[in-house]
Amino acid sequence: MEISRPRGTRDFLSKEMKQRKHVENTLKKVFENYGYGEIKTPIFEDLTLFTEKSGEAIKEEIYHFKDKKKRDLALRPELTAPVARLYLNELQKHVKPIKMYYFGSCFRYERPQAGRFRQFWQLGCELIGGKSPEAEAEVITMAAHCLDEIGLKDYEFHIGSLGIIRSLLNDAGISGEEQGQIMGLVDKGDVEELQKFLNNMETSASLKEILLQLIEIKGHNEVIDEVKNIIKNCDEAYNALNDLENLLNHLEAFGFSNYIVNMGIARGLDYYTGIVFEIYVHGLGAQKQISGGGTYNLIEIFGGEQVESTGFAFGFDRVMEALKKQDVVIPVENNVDVFVAPFSDDMRKESFKITQNLRRNGISADVDLARKKIKKVLAYADNLGVKYVVLVGARDIADGKVALKDMESGDQELIDLDRLSQELMDKIQG
Ligand code: HAM
Numbered sequence: 001m002e003i004s005r006p007r008g009t010r011d012f013l014s015k016e017m018k019q020r021k022h023v024e025n026t027l028k029k030v031f032e033n034y035g036y037g038e039i040k041t042p043i044f045e046d047l048t049l050f051t052e053k054s055g056e057a058i059k060e061e062i063y064h065f066k067d068k069k070k071r072d073l074a075l076r077p078e079l080t081a082p083v084a085r086l087y088l089n090e091l092q093k094h095v096k097p098i099k100m101y102y103f104g105s106c107f108r109y110e111r112p113q114a115g116r117f118r119q120f121w122q123l124g125c126e127l128i129g130g131k132s133p134e135a136e137a138e139v140i141t142m143a144a145h146c147l148d149e150i151g152l153k154d155y156e157f158h159i160g161s162l163g164i165i166r167s168l169l170n171d172a173g174i175s176g177e178e179q180g181q182i183m184g185l186v187d188k189g190d191v192e193e194l195q196k197f198l199n200n201m202e203t204s205a206s207l208k209e210i211l212l213q214l215i216e217i218k219g220h221n222e223v224i225d226e227v228k229n230i231i232k233n234c235d236e237a238y239n240a241l242n243d244l245e246n247l248l249n250h251l252e253a254f255g256f257s258n259y260i261v262n263m264g265i266a267r268g269l270d271y272y273t274g275i276v277f278e279i280y281v282h283g284l285g286a287q288k289q290i291s292g293g294g295t296y297n298l299i300e301i302f303g304g305e306q307v308e309s310t311g312f313a314f315g316f317d318r319v320m321e322a323l324k325k326q327d328v329v330i331p332v333e334n335n336v337d338v339f340v341a342p343f344s345d346d347m348r349k350e351s352f353k354i355t356q357n358l359r360r361n362g363i364s365a366d367v368d369l370a371r372k373k374i375k376k377v378l379a380y381a382d383n384l385g386v387k388y389v390v391l392v393g394a395r396d397i398a399d400g401k402v403a404l405k406d407m408e409s410g411d412q413e414l415i416d417l418d419r420l421s422q423e424l425m426d427k428i429q430g
Helices: 014-033 048-054 056-061 080-091 133-149 162-171 176-188 191-199 205-214 223-230 235-253 316-325 345-360 374-384 394-398 417-429
Strands: 044-046 064-066 072-075 098-107 119-128 155-161 259-262 272-281 289-296 309-315 338-342 365-367 388-392 401-406 412-416
Touching: 014 098, 014 119, 014 133, 014 316, 044 048, 044 080, 048 056, 048 072, 048 080, 080 098, 080 119, 080 309, 119 133, 119 316, 133 155, 133 235, 133 272, 133 289, 133 309, 155 162, 155 235, 162 176, 162 205, 162 235, 162 272, 176 191, 191 205, 205 223, 223 235, 235 259, 235 272, 272 316, 289 316, 309 316, 338 345, 338 374, 345 365, 345 388, 345 394, 345 417, 388 394, 388 417, 394 401, 401 417, 412 417
Parallel strands: 155 259, 338 365, 338 388
Antiparallel strands: 044 072, 064 072, 098 119, 119 309, 155 272, 272 289, 289 309, 388 401, 401 412
């Protein structure tokens, strides 16, 4: 019987892991440079953490189960709700804003396809409290900075405002559930279905018209006036637009202008209240969204005070795929610099001793464990791509020496055994 991987999951071999690690570390470095500290939360949480805001329907889309004590638990589909819970449990008295970032796997019960998995990784951040255009501008700029740092090109950064649509819907007395459905259709970009849905609702013709017009608006700062014109009769929506305009002004100060204002962004998750944004990379097919985020008010929903927060998460797997598609070279460093090769069987134990000595001195080293003949050992070491081979021969050892071979130049020299670590250290560190 062959046991295969569960649907929608992947294995990663070490070359790919090295590349993922490199990108992960580069992104984390940017987060840290902006003052974010890394946190970790559990992979599974109380199911209510995810149903509280989204409703029972979300259960269809996530992995949930009862444990042995019949507690309802869920594998996290994302990390914003867990971070809000963490804030409520641990950080309510902390001075705000609080800057936290995370890297971890998430689970969604979705139909797998290219770029869409059942287990995937998110690298994201939450800026808790201190909602202001400058806070939002900094978060957005950091997201773009991250992508520049890893060498990703041609990404499209779309910024919108859920506050505007939500204000219009609130103003028209549309229920939360219906708002959710409308947002879902806007998120899918399914204008036809949206039209049908609005036609079946008892709302004014003008609201329908405003909504349909609004979600089509895309452009740079000049579209603000267009939006103003459309929403002029709704004060709340006007305030939300003001927030957006303020944000755009601040983005200039943070040095980021490469964005598109897009009124059609609705986001799949329903806790957003204000600014929202999504980043797309064309060439990834249907799953082109590599990141999403915005301003939300989740802590209040969980029973805390009103602490508005902003955050986003990169879909790490999609970022990796985008880098691959764009042929961005990601360094893959060899982990082993030195291979220790015994010339004959009686030199094996001596070789292990030498290897351990190198390792204890901080030099990455490997040794023949398969009792191969010297020719095969050298071929194996060559294949590993090591920089140096230490040849351990009985006659040299009797003189307290070993031969050190530079695999690139082919040069070989005799070295005193007690100077080997230092010699290698100097050579490797250049
Ligand atoms: P999200 O848009 O649902 O937002 O997910 C963030 C990113 O995760 C997406 O843009 C996408 O790249 C990636 N992603 C989502 N589902 C999958 C999947 N099945 N397979 C591969 N990648 C996927 C959130 O999760 C929010 N918590 C983001 C946030 C943080 N908002 C505020 N703070």
